Amino acid sequence: MAVAVAGLGYWGPNLARNFDELGALVALCELDPALRERYAARYPQARMYGDFDELLADDGVDAVVIATPVPTHYALARSALAAGRHVLVEKPPAMRSGEIDELVATAAERDLVLMPGHLLLYHPGVRKLKSLIDSGDLGEVLCVYGNRQNLGIVRTNENALWSLGVHDLSVILYLLDEEPDACVAHGRDFLTEGVEDVVFCYLRFPSGKIAHMHLSWLDPHKMRKITVVGREKMVVFDDMELDRKVTVYEKAPWKRTDSYGEWQTRSGDISIPKIPTDEPLKLECQEFLRLVAGEGDRTKVAEDGARVVRALDRLTESLRER
Ligand SMILES: NC(=O)c1ccc[n+]([C@@H]2O[C@H](COP(=O)([O-])OP(=O)(O)OC[C@H]3O[C@@H](n4cnc5c(N)ncnc54)[C@H](O)[C@@H]3O)[C@@H](O)[C@H]2O)c1
Numbered sequence: 001m002a003v004a005v006a007g008l009g010y011w012g013p014n015l016a017r018n019f020d021e022l023g024a025l026v027a028l029c030e031l032d033p034a035l036r037e038r039y040a041a042r043y044p045q046a047r048m049y050g051d052f053d054e055l056l057a058d059d060g061v062d063a064v065v066i067a068t069p070v071p072t073h074y075a076l077a078r079s080a081l082a083a084g085r086h087v088l089v090e091k092p093p094a095m096r097s098g099e100i101d102e103l104v105a106t107a108a109e110r111d112l113v114l115m116p117g118h119l120l121l122y123h124p125g126v127r128k129l130k131s132l133i134d135s136g137d138l139g140e141v142l143c144v145y146g147n148r149q150n151l152g153i154v155r156t157n158e159n160a161l162w163s164l165g166v167h168d169l170s171v172i173l174y175l176l177d178e179e180p181d182a183c184v185a186h187g188r189d190f191l192t193e194g195v196e197d198v199v200f201c202y203l204r205f206p207s208g209k210i211a212h213m214h215l216s217w218l219d220p221h222k223m224r225k226i227t228v229v230g231r232e233k234m235v236v237f238d239d240m241e242l243d244r245k246v247t248v249y250e251k252a253p254w255k256r257t258d259s260y261g262e263w264q265t266r267s268g269d270i271s272i273p274k275i276p277t278d279e280p281l282k283l284e285c286q287e288f289l290r291l292v293a294g295e296g297d298r299t300k301v302a303e304d305g306a307r308v309v310r311a312l313d314r315l316t317e318s319l320r321e322r
Pocket of ligand 1: 006010029069072090
């Protein structure tokens with residue numbers, strides 16, 4: 001498997017390192033000459049390009065990883081698919097529903113992988129949440145909410161929904177495996193005109209489940225948390241914790257037979273399952289190689305990415321209406 005990484009700013013080098021460790025890195029592409037020089041020295045076996053079209057003309061490349069700024073993702077992914085390359089594109093793969101639908105259709109037509117870089121979906125803690133939900137352990141899931149707050153980093157070109165929300169949205173849609181039928185967002189641009197620093201989102205799903213996201217870089221708490229409320233148990237994934245990433249609470253409402261149908265609550269054990277410490281990015285890169293090799297469901301991975309972009313697009317529309 002021959003993989004090229006395009007974009008060697010902050011995040012791309014992490015992808016290059018992982019694909020190198022997996023023995024798949026054959027080429028790199030970066031506009032900045034100083035970065036080209038730095039990474040050419042680190043990966044002497046990889047062919048180095050300063051132009052994306054030149055990279056696509058390299059017949060020795062099977063798959064392209066795109067780690068360039070968000071507004072460039074759609075056009076670069078489209079060119080790579082048109083050139084017959086499998087694509088792993090950083091999140092979000094596009095900024096409009098129409099764009100992602102087009103990418104998904106092209107990938108399907110050409111039987112190519114189009115995988116979005118939703119890192120959290122490969123986090124063993126998030127995988128644990130998913131298995132607790134799918135096994136029925138939590139009972140019927142009623143609602144899910146995400147908290148992604150901190151003081152800073154203050155962004156001035158993308159708002160809290162696009163910068164922070166894409167992570168939680170990818171997890172919420174993965175956990176519930178449904179597309180929302182209502183997407184409402186409220187927010188305010190306190191620091192930079194037109195760039196919302198604080199965003200609250202509400203999602204409702206056809207099954208009746210609901211979800212919420214609090215996204216902010218104007219907050220005293222550093223929180224990266226997802227809470228799932230089931231009828232039987234409740235579970236929290238807390239990415240700020242080192243050794244209790246997932247906590248399961250045996251807390252639930254119930255009706256005592258002798259209480260004339262009144263709702264009571266019960267609290268049982270609180271448990272902390274062991275979560276493997278595997279690097280999520282390595283798992284993501286391995287999954288991409290697996291899909292390129294023809295294993296797994298490449299259609300599902302592309303469609304999951306599209307679901308996230310469609311919801312982001314609808315939340316943005318709702319934010320603008322207000
Ligand atoms: N999964 C995660 O946790 C995570 C974390 C950080 C960033 N990201 C994503 O990674 C992507 C890059 O973010 P970043 O912080 O590294 O940005 P960055 O600005 O630091 O780096 C982007 C690099 O891409 C290069 N570039 C731009 N256009 C190019 C082109 N056509 N061909 C080749 N190189 C090109 C730029 O010169 C720059 O060096 C974004 O999509 C971001 O959302 C993901």
